[in-house]
Amino acid sequence: MRVIEALLGSIDAAALGALCALEIPDHLDGPLPMAVLTEQVGADHELVERLVAYAAARGWLRLDRAGRVRPTRTTRFLRRDHPGGWRAWVDFATGPEVFAALAALANDPTVADPFTTANGSPFFTWQQHHEDRHGTFDAAMAAGGRLHGFALAGAIDWSTVRRVCDVGGGTGALLHTLIGEHPHLHGVVLDLPAVVARGEATERLELVGGDAFVNVVPGCDAYLLVNVVHDWDDSSAVALLSRVAAARAAGGRVIVVEHLRRARAIDGIALRSDLLMLALTPGGRERTGAEIAALGTRAGLRLEREVPLVSGDCAYLFI
Numbered sequence: 001m002r003v004i005e006a007l008l009g010s011i012d013a014a015a016l017g018a019l020c021a022l023e024i025p026d027h028l029d030g031p032l033p034m035a036v037l038t039e040q041v042g043a044d045h046e047l048v049e050r051l052v053a054y055a056a057a058r059g060w061l062r063l064d065r066a067g068r069v070r071p072t073r074t075t076r077f078l079r080r081d082h083p084g085g086w087r088a089w090v091d092f093a094t095g096p097e098v099f100a101a102l103a104a105l106a107n108d109p110t111v112a113d114p115f116t117t118a119n120g121s122p123f124f125t126w127q128q129h130h131e132d133r134h135g136t137f138d139a140a141m142a143a144g145g146r147l148h149g150f151a152l153a154g155a156i157d158w159s160t161v162r163r164v165c166d167v168g169g170g171t172g173a174l175l176h177t178l179i180g181e182h183p184h185l186h187g188v189v190l191d192l193p194a195v196v197a198r199g200e201a202t203e204r205l206e207l208v209g210g211d212a213f214v215n216v217v218p219g220c221d222a223y224l225l226v227n228v229v230h231d232w233d234d235s236s237a238v239a240l241l242s243r244v245a246a247a248r249a250a251g252g253r254v255i256v257v258e259h260l261r262r263a264r265a266i267d268g269i270a271l272r273s274d275l276l277m278l279a280l281t282p283g284g285r286e287r288t289g290a291e292i293a294a295l296g297t298r299a300g301l302r303l304e305r306e307v308p309l310v311s312g313d314c315a316y317l318f319i
């Protein structure tokens with residue numbers, strides 16, 4: 001049963017994608033009889049019934065005793081109007097290029113970069129030639145960014161920081177949240193030009209398009225790299241961290257945020273994300289605290305502190 005369940009794991013993603021493609025969560029403001037939901041969604045009755053039955057079994061929505069479909073807390077997260085924006089993660093993770101990369105990994109785990117094998121070019125290059133999918137990826141990252149913004153705002157002392165740069169900061173969701181919580185902060189987002197073009201600058205939030213491997217905005221008091229190091233192999237990660245280390249103001253900090261990977265294998269998001277990186281990137285991976293510290297050392301940084309975040313991730317504070 002363990003093996004069969006594992007093999008059918010991809011059904012979860014497919015079902016979630018189908019549920020959202022039919023906008024079923026968006027129609028569930030309250031309990032709805034199945035027939036009404038089907039009519040509102042405008043799809044085949046049996047199709048909706050089967051998807052709803054699967055979703056109810058997984059807790060993404062609920063079927064009450066009267067046979068009505070009811071939203072759960074999870075349903076709300078799947079709606080387009082949820083302020084967290086997590087729906088974009090469904091759109092991103094159920095995209096054909098992601099499924100294709102996972103299939104490439106399954107069929108030949110020895111290839112250097114399953115994403116390239118499946119889609120013809122590395123992840124970030126491919127994105128730039130598929131604007132619609134790129135925008136979806138950015139929106140998915142922004143959902144995590146908002147969460148990290150709140151988590152970091154409360155977990156770290158920002159009183160001595162004035163200017164903070166988010167390297168690989170996407171469209172700026174994290175910094176927008178962080179500087180909203182700490183009005184003395186000025187934020188600078190550094191990401192690829194096509195990405196920052198989708199962001200919105202404000203008086204306290206600057207957007208800079210560029211390649212962080214070539215140039216990092218100099219002179220900030222703190223640099224964030226959130227779920228960025230895990231996209232790269234060790235030597236690229238060290239090169240990136242070295243650029244950031246060299247760019248910071250005297251006494252400036254570098255804050256790396258990654259999923260908390262334990263030395264012992266424990267089932268959870270870090271190990272799943274590790275294999276996602278295996279499928280999507282050439283050499284990216286989730287690392288333990290000791291491995292992150294070692295990368296920092298190679299880049300001339302010293303790990304000062306590890307701060308667990310309410311998001312379940314870990315912030316590594318380097319000086």
Ligand SMILES: C[S@@+](CC[C@H](N)C(=O)[O-])C[C@H]1O[C@@H](n2cnc3c(N)ncnc32)[C@H](O)[C@@H]1O
Binds near residue numbers: 145148167210226227
């Ligand atoms: C996994 S996403 C993380 C986004 C965001 N920090 C978060 O936590 O949601 C990696 C980010 O790095 C950016 N990126 C990739 N290559 C880059 C480069 N050479 N220079 C700057 N940013 C880059 C991507 O565009 C993307 O926004």
